[in-house]
Amino acid sequence: MLEKLGRNFPCWCGSGRKYKSCHMAFDERIAEHKNRGDIVPRHKMIKNEAQIAKIRESCKINVAVLDAVAEQIREGMPTSEIDRIVYDTTTKMGGIPAPLHYQGFPYSVCTSVNEQVCHGFPSDKVILRSGDIVNVDCSTILDGYFSDSSRMFMIGDVSPEKRRLVEVTKECVELGLKQVKPWGYLGDMGQAVNDHAKANGFSVVRDIGGHGVGLEFHEDPFVSYVTQRGTDMLLVPGMIFTIEPMVNMGTCLYDVSAENGWEITTRDGKPSAQWEIMVLVTEDGHEVLSW
Numbered sequence: 001m002l003e004k005l006g007r008n009f010p011c012w013c014g015s016g017r018k019y020k021s022c023h024m025a026f027d028e029r030i031a032e033h034k035n036r037g038d039i040v041p042r043h044k045m046i047k048n049e050a051q052i053a054k055i056r057e058s059c060k061i062n063v064a065v066l067d068a069v070a071e072q073i074r075e076g077m078p079t080s081e082i083d084r085i086v087y088d089t090t091t092k093m094g095g096i097p098a099p100l101h102y103q104g105f106p107y108s109v110c111t112s113v114n115e116q117v118c119h120g121f122p123s124d125k126v127i128l129r130s131g132d133i134v135n136v137d138c139s140t141i142l143d144g145y146f147s148d149s150s151r152m153f154m155i156g157d158v159s160p161e162k163r164r165l166v167e168v169t170k171e172c173v174e175l176g177l178k179q180v181k182p183w184g185y186l187g188d189m190g191q192a193v194n195d196h197a198k199a200n201g202f203s204v205v206r207d208i209g210g211h212g213v214g215l216e217f218h219e220d221p222f223v224s225y226v227t228q229r230g231t232d233m234l235l236v237p238g239m240i241f242t243i244e245p246m247v248n249m250g251t252c253l254y255d256v257s258a259e260n261g262w263e264i265t266t267r268d269g270k271p272s273a274q275w276e277i278m279v280l281v282t283e284d285g286h287e288v289l290s291w
């Protein structure tokens with residue numbers, strides 16, 4: 001069907017340009033990969049310039065919110081205070097915190113402390129203590145465009161082992177990011193992340209991962225870190241997704257809170273770390289949109 005889109009018709013991407021001078025050669029290249037058996041992205045995963053510009057604006061807020069948290073986070077602070085900082089900073093800048101009411105999630109941000117893997121509820125009962133490591137996961141909606149990234153914070157005096165977990169997890173993201181390029185594979189990134197975590201004696205959570213993002217909070221593809229180089233989805237310019245591995249000091253197994261169905265903790269009670277970036281595949285590599 002799509003091959004039959006006339007050369008002079010407006011391109012499917014919404015750029016307003018003629019198909020032949022926009023995504024026609026691109027579609028031919030994707031078709032070649034598909035014929036070889038590759039998993040290829042659908043058109044709806046490819047953002048055009050106008051969409052990318054709007055998504056960048058959303059990311060600016062998301063980064064500013066994380067910067068505000070970075071400035072104010074301190075020992076003795078309840079994580080509910082982080083929720084307030086995120087809500088206030090986001091709304092003052094004209095955005096909406098994406099987690100709030102998302103599938104019933106009751107807060108503006110996820111704050112996951114120590115053995116919490118992700119989706120931690122901010123609470124006035126959770127007070128940050130010296131030695132804690134905490135992930136603050138922010139997501140923003142601006143005019144319907146989504147951004148999503150997270151950082152780790154180390155409170156006071158953090159043990160060398162926990163510090164190493166936080167640093168290695170950040171390196172995992174950086175090494176994964178280096179693999180992101182057009183006409184490469186999502187598995188190139190996934191394997192780089194997993195190899196580095198494993199080489200350091202850590203484990204990577206398997207079935208919670210990253211995702212496409214931009215026009216919705218969570219879009220295809222699912223972004224795994226247990227995939228092999230040269231496999232998984234083909235990466236092409238215009239795709240936007242997150243790299244957000246959860247790296248555990250001990251077992252990769254986890255439990256979901258029976259109480260609220262959201263909060264996730266390591267089964268062995270050992271610490272877990274996560275950094276999340278949002279990345280755009282460009283014509284000649286990648287661009288980090290939010291961190």
Ligand code: MF3
Binds near residue numbers: 100138148
């Ligand atoms: N920010 C999380 C992510 O990285 C999403 C959490 S869902 C929420 O995908 F509802 F908890 F916000």
Ligand code: CO
Binds near residue numbers: 148149210242244276
């Ligand atoms: Co995410």
